[in-house]
Amino acid sequence: MRLAAALLLSLFCAAAFAQSSEVAHPDARVEQRLKDLAEELRCLVCQNQTIADSNAPLALDLRNQIRAQVAAGRSDDEIRAYMVERYGDFVLYRPAFKATTALLWVGPFALLALGIGVVVVITRRRAKRDARDADPSAPSREEVARLLE
Amino acid sequence: MKALKYIIPLAVFVALAAFLAVGLTRDPHEVPSPFIGKAAPAFKLAQLHDEKLAFTPEEMKGKVWMLNVWASWCVSCRVEHPLLVEMSRRKVVPIVGLNYKDNRDEGIAWLAKLGNPYALSAYDDEGKVGIDYGVYGVPETFVIDKAGVIRYKQIGPITPEALEGKILPLLKKLNA
Numbered sequence: 001m002r003l004a005a006a007l008l009l010s011l012f013c014a015a016a017f018a019q020s021s022e023v024a025h026p027d028a029r030v031e032q033r034l035k036d037l038a039e040e041l042r043c044l045v046c047q048n049q050t051i052a053d054s055n056a057p058l059a060l061d062l063r064n065q066i067r068a069q070v071a072a073g074r075s076d077d078e079i080r081a082y083m084v085e086r087y088g089d090f091v092l093y094r095p096a097f098k099a100t101t102a103l104l105w106v107g108p109f110a111l112l113a114l115g116i117g118v119v120v121v122i123t124r125r126r127a128k129r130d131a132r133d134a135d136p137s138a139p140s141r142e143e144v145a146r147l148l149e
Numbered sequence: 150m151k152a153l154k155y156i157i158p159l160a161v162f163v164a165l166a167a168f169l170a171v172g173l174t175r176d177p178h179e180v181p182s183p184f185i186g187k188a189a190p191a192f193k194l195a196q197l198h199d200e201k202l203a204f205t206p207e208e209m210k211g212k213v214w215m216l217n218v219w220a221s222w223c224v225s226c227r228v229e230h231p232l233l234v235e236m237s238r239r240k241v242v243p244i245v246g247l248n249y250k251d252n253r254d255e256g257i258a259w260l261a262k263l264g265n266p267y268a269l270s271a272y273d274d275e276g277k278v279g280i281d282y283g284v285y286g287v288p289e290t291f292v293i294d295k296a297g298v299i300r301y302k303q304i305g306p307i308t309p310e311a312l313e314g315k316i317l318p319l320l321k322k323l324n325a
Contacts, residue, residue, distance in 0.1 A: 044285035047177060057250070058285055061276050086283035088183040 022060055025067055033070045038063055041083055042091045050093065178286060182302040189216070189293050190281040197248045197256055197270035204245070204271040206297060213323045214243045216291040217267070218279060220251040221259035223287045229306035230263050236312075237266035242292075242320050246270030249279045249287055292316060294323045 025031055038052035045056035051063060062083075069079050080092065089095045097105055139147070189206050196202040206216070217233060219226045237244055246267035248256045253272060260270070273279055282291065285304075292301040301319055303311055 044180065058276075061280060065280060085183065086280065087285065088180055088283075090180045 022063065025071055027071070030067065030070050033076070034063065034067050037066055037070070037076060037079055040093050041080075042087075042093055044087055044091065179304050182283060182299075182304075184283060184291070184299045184302060187299055189291065189297050189299050190278075192271075192278045192281065194247075194271040194273055194278060197246070197253065197260075197272040200253075200272070202269075204269060206293070209243070209245065209293065210297055211295050212243060213295055213320060214245060214293055216245050216247055216282075216293060218247045218249050218282070218284050218287050218289045219270075220249045220287055221255040222251065223249075225306045226288045227263070229288055229290075229308075230266070232307050232309070232312060233266035234264040241317070243268045247278060247282075248272050249284065250274070250276040290316075292319055292323070 025034070035052060039050050041051045041062070043049045043051050043054035043056055043059040043062075045058050046054050049056075049059075051059045051066075053059075066079055069082065074082075083091045089101065095101045095104065191206060193203055193205045196204055219230075233244060236242065244267050246269070248270045250273065253274075256270070256272070260267075271278070276284075282289075288303075288306055290303040290307055291299050294300050300323065301315065303316070307316065
């Protein structure tokens with residue numbers, strides 16, 4: 001029974017593999033460049049996956065497209081430009097720094113600087129207040145301990 | 150000075166809440182298309198109903214037209230289909246179909262069953278033209294002006310709101 005179930009399951013797996021029509025390029029360097037590129041490109045069908053990760057048919061088509069372009073000797077920048085031309089800056093997981101993406105790149109650092117600034121101001125102010133509040137005529141710890149004995 | 154202590158966090162909260170509220174109303178699948186204002190990419194494909202006949206967007210120069218990407222396997226294409234059939238019946242605008250990654254016979258059968266709003270459909274078997282048009286969620290619809298420039302892109306089915314609010318006014322303007 002268990003064997004039958006396992007066989008049945010393996011059949012489904014085979015079917016799943018059969019569905020994709022992806023043929024790796026014989027040159028390992030092409031495959032490596034494809035992998036590096038695809039890991040930096042967003043799949044627009046399932047937006048939080050890269051083209052390398054996604055099983056969406058479009059991601060498969062795009063991998064094949066990139067593979068063909070790598071094999072044809074196009075540079076990484078040319079291939080990235082090809083993708084941006086079609087799907088916009090959104091496809092790049094590392095978008096280029098320009099006016100529309102400046103906030104994206106600088107924003108977190110600006111917020112961090114702002115936070116550090118706030119902390120510095122508050123601690124300074126507190127230190128000043130503590131110094132002011134300290135009463136020079138107040139008994140020291142040792143004196144208090146002696147008096148209590 | 151004392152009041153600032155309360156006003157600043159309140160202002161920060163209001164700003165954050167406003168950003169989140171706007172974010173809730175937006176569909177992350179609607180990525181601003183880089184094609185708006187650019188020439189529609191050229192292509193040459195066989196027609197769906199007759200593989201001996203070809204279609205290129207060049208043929209539509211001088212006309213305002215719509216390119217609608219569809220497939221028989223596409224579920225949400227059925228949602229917008231009655232709208233397209235109605236538009237075609239009223240001769241609002243010539244609609245060219247781009248039959249995307251479909252099986253030819255199934256595509257033809259689908260149109261026979263649900264009605265054919267298209268002047269013709271180009272058959273994009275491998276989805277290459279789809280890639281050139283940045284298609285990622287079928288159905289998609291492009292409004293293309295007389296000079297062959299893409300003026301509007303609808304991602305996903307055309308809704309009655311998009312039709313009344315955006316597409317029809319734009320068609321009127323482009324045809325004026």
